[in-house]
Amino acid sequence: MKGTMIIDGKKVEFNGEKNVLEVVRKAGIELPTFCFHSELSVYGACRMCIVEDKYGKILTSCSTVPKDGMEIYTQTPRLLRYRKNILELLLANHDRDCTTCEKTGDCTLQALAGKFGINKIRFGGLIDREPVDNSSLAIVRNPNKCILCGDCVRMCEEIQGVGALSFAYRGSKMKVSTAFDRPVADTNCINCGQCRAICPTGAISIKNETDRFWDLVFDKNKRVVVQIAPAVRVALGEEFGMEPGEISIGKIIAALKKMGVDEVYDTAFGADMTVIAESQEFVERLSQGKNLPLFTSCCPGWVKFAENRFSDMLDNISSCKSPQQMFGSVIKEFYKQRDEEEGKETVVVSIMPCTAKKAEAAREEFQTDGIRDVELVITTQELAMLIKEVGLVFDELEDESFDMPFGLASGSGVIFGSTGGVAEAVVTRLLKEKPDHVDKELIFKQVRGLDNIKEASFNIDGKEVKIAVVHGLKNAEDLIRSIKAGEKEYHMIEVMACPGGCIAGGGQPVPMTRKVREKRSMGLYRLDRSSYVKSSEENPAINHLFETLLKDNHEILHVHKVEKNTNL
Amino acid sequence: MDKVDKVIELYGKEQSSIITILQELQNEFRYLPVEVLERVSEKMDISPAKLFGIATFYENFSLNPKGKYLIKICDGTACHVKKSIPVLEAIREELSLTGEKQTTDDLLFTVETVSCLGSCGLAPVMTINDAVYGELTPERAVEIIRQLKEGQGNEDK
Numbered sequence: 001m002k003g004t005m006i007i008d009g010k011k012v013e014f015n016g017e018k019n020v021l022e023v024v025r026k027a028g029i030e031l032p033t034f035c036f037h038s039e040l041s042v043y044g045a046c047r048m049c050i051v052e053d054k055y056g057k058i059l060t061s062c063s064t065v066p067k068d069g070m071e072i073y074t075q076t077p078r079l080l081r082y083r084k085n086i087l088e089l090l091l092a093n094h095d096r097d098c099t100t101c102e103k104t105g106d107c108t109l110q111a112l113a114g115k116f117g118i119n120k121i122r123f124g125g126l127i128d129r130e131p132v133d134n135s136s137l138a139i140v141r142n143p144n145k146c147i148l149c150g151d152c153v154r155m156c157e158e159i160q161g162v163g164a165l166s167f168a169y170r171g172s173k174m175k176v177s178t179a180f181d182r183p184v185a186d187t188n189c190i191n192c193g194q195c196r197a198i199c200p201t202g203a204i205s206i207k208n209e210t211d212r213f214w215d216l217v218f219d220k221n222k223r224v225v226v227q228i229a230p231a232v233r234v235a236l237g238e239e240f241g242m243e244p245g246e247i248s249i250g251k252i253i254a255a256l257k258k259m260g261v262d263e264v265y266d267t268a269f270g271a272d273m274t275v276i277a278e279s280q281e282f283v284e285r286l287s288q289g290k291n292l293p294l295f296t297s298c299c300p301g302w303v304k305f306a307e308n309r310f311s312d313m314l315d316n317i318s319s320c321k322s323p324q325q326m327f328g329s330v331i332k333e334f335y336k337q338r339d340e341e342e343g344k345e346t347v348v349v350s351i352m353p354c355t356a357k358k359a360e361a362a363r364e365e366f367q368t369d370g371i372r373d374v375e376l377v378i379t380t381q382e383l384a385m386l387i388k389e390v391g392l393v394f395d396e397l398e399d400e401s402f403d404m405p406f407g408l409a410s411g412s413g414v415i416f417g418s419t420g421g422v423a424e425a426v427v428t429r430l431l432k433e434k435p436d437h438v439d440k441e442l443i444f445k446q447v448r449g450l451d452n453i454k455e456a457s458f459n460i461d462g463k464e465v466k467i468a469v470v471h472g473l474k475n476a477e478d479l480i481r482s483i484k485a486g487e488k489e490y491h492m493i494e495v496m497a498c499p500g501g502c503i504a505g506g507g508q509p510v511p512m513t514r515k516v517r518e519k520r521s522m523g524l525y526r527l528d529r530s531s532y533v534k535s536s537e538e539n540p541a542i543n544h545l546f547e548t549l550l551k552d553n554h555e556i557l558h559v560h561k562v563e564k565n566t567n568l
Numbered sequence: 569m570d571k572v573d574k575v576i577e578l579y580g581k582e583q584s585s586i587i588t589i590l591q592e593l594q595n596e597f598r599y600l601p602v603e604v605l606e607r608v609s610e611k612m613d614i615s616p617a618k619l620f621g622i623a624t625f626y627e628n629f630s631l632n633p634k635g636k637y638l639i640k641i642c643d644g645t646a647c648h649v650k651k652s653i654p655v656l657e658a659i660r661e662e663l664s665l666t667g668e669k670q671t672t673d674d675l676l677f678t679v680e681t682v683s684c685l686g687s688c689g690l691a692p693v694m695t696i697n698d699a700v701y702g703e704l705t706p707e708r709a710v711e712i713i714r715q716l717k718e719g720q721g722n723e724d725k
Contacts, residue, residue: 163615168624177624179609179616180602180631188615 003068092123095144103202135183138191138355152195161474193355193506231417234523239384245523250399268409270327300360301497328373353505379507411528419501420447644684658706
């Protein structure tokens with residue numbers, strides 16, 4: 001719909017905006033919101049975005065359709081008073097321990113209370129304090145900080161198709177709850193952390209394991225080997241005033257070295273191993289026509305989702321370990337002898353954009369004799385906390401580079417962090433020795449970007465190979481249903497749980513608007529373009545590894561137990 | 569679980585049938601056991617958390633077993649002024665129940681309050697399952713409960 005509205009006495013054109021809030025924001029007025037997110041359904045619960053029409057009627061702008069000639073006001077004495085009242089009521093029922101809250105500084109409620117000058121709460125406090133749920137390996141739920149905006153509920157259900165959280169009870173007893181009030185660990189939660197990324201308060205936060213990081217670093221008997229996932233380097237800087245997508249890997253390495261880490265390697269190197277192992281697996285399955293389509297296995301949120309929902313399709317998931325776990329196994333193997341000689345124990349710490357990686361690393365199949373291949377997983381946000389804790393001035397750090405032998409990664413490995421990246425890397429590998437008439441650039445164009453479901457097809461040895469790329473598990477679910485219904489057919493499907501891929505993982509800095517995701521993704525493709533080694537098999541360090549350590553040892557790159565792991 | 573499947577088959581898997589299905593199951597089991605809700609969730613592709621939300625939203629659904637005799641004591645305006653609270657208190661005392669503990673351990677009686685039964689002319693009123701009892705006094709109410717208890721004892725013999 002097109003037309004003109006009058007906002008605070010000024011004419012504002014609209015064209016296709018779905019609600020008055022979007023038109024108001026277009027006019028340069030930043031109305032506060034808790035529950036409005038353009039990618040989720042409109043809920044109209046928080047009522048912070050209220051406006052007044054010329055008849056004195058109060059409307060929630062997020063759930064009002066713009067009409068031609070509509071006249072509204074965004075700042076009237078009544079509106080200001082109402083907004084303050086809403087905030088005061090929310091705060092009255094809120095666990096206000098801001099100084100020790102994980103979300104302090106990033107909290108929308110705190111920020112708005114500051115902006116509106118709320119310095120006195122006239123109403124009584126919490127009636128019943130509920131216990132904090134620490135059961136999950138990925139997130140912590142503190143119901144006492146919930147403002148019932150429903151963002152997590154809609155994110156979990158509408159975008160991820162999981163539905164681990166929902167509203168329960170009603171009236172003053174209403175709360176966000178898991179099924180039957182169970183601890184998160186005993187639900188169908190896939191640990192993706194998108195609920196935490198969208199939560200405006202500290203009601204859902206990342207399971208903070210920064211203390212364990214220091215325990216490991218200060219332990220003289222441990223060799224702390226860090227691996228950093230691609231998506232971290234295009235997002236961490238945001239915590240220190242840099243732009244989304246700005247590459248800060250040199251400073252991240254420098255910071256880790258200053259903190260006392262022994263070696264810093266690149267998970268993109270692990271991704272290079274994945275490309276080679278997974279391409280090989282794909283070629284084998286293609287020639288045998290068995291267990292197709294092949295689903296990628298790098299994303300633990302997706303793997304868990306498949307275990308919950310599509311247990312009949314687990315054979316279709318690649319048997320390759322994720323880059324994090326491949327790297328964990330290889331590093332453990334690599335240092336085995338040296339550890340014995342030096343009487344040290346090597347522990348692998350990964351820095352990940354992802355909360356589900358915390359759960360992945362704890363899975364039984366990624367342990368050897370009860371010892372985890374990856375000892376600890378720290379998210380991008382936790383790393384930012386660590387850097388702030390030691391007082392390093394991030395933007396003044398001198399860039400450093402990765403250690404060898406596992407620090408040289410190809411561009412293919414780096415783009416794993418974005419939706420379409422894994423598919424692109426595998427295609428690059430598959431078409432390596434194929435005639436040039438295949439338009440690779442066209443395929444790359446088809447698999448890149450933030451469209452929900454992306455498709456591409458190409459020819460190998462006269463055979464048409466169809467691939468699909470999905471992100472956001474609701475999209476994955478829809479795609480699988482259409483495959484089961486016989487409407488679609490593919491040979492390979494890349495699935496990433498989070499919308500946009502790892503660059504928008506549940507452990508990344510927030511907020512993650514579409515624009516932020518695009519910029520981070522562009523950052524990775526920029527790194528790919530500027531990398532010396534384009535594809536995984538051109539990586540001399542990888543080739544050396546496959547000729548030495550992995551020569552008769554390919555098995556350590558594969559998962560050997562994919563039975564349902566109910567605890568995680 | 570066969571029962572659950574049958575009810576779903578009867579009303580269809582459309583999400584809009586969920587209330588009817590839950591009502592039917594509640595009638596069957598006298599409450600909604602967790603296993604039943606989990607089965608419904610699986611069959612109808614509604615997340616267990618959402619079903620839990622529905623089941624806790626409506627007063628008529630219960631996640632805890634209810635007694636054989638469901639006593640609803642009206643505390644609407646008319647009943648309240650006609651002294652429904654002493655009736656409630658007398659019944660609770662007779663059955664050793666409280667506002668928190670609404671069902672007796674032998675699963676015989678559940679005592680709930682409701683806001684109006686639509687029989688204000690008979691106030692104060694209660695219903696026990698489908699029977700209506702009007703113009704109650706605490707003494708009469710207790711008498712009715714005792715009769716039910718005795719009747720139950722006879723049934724057992």
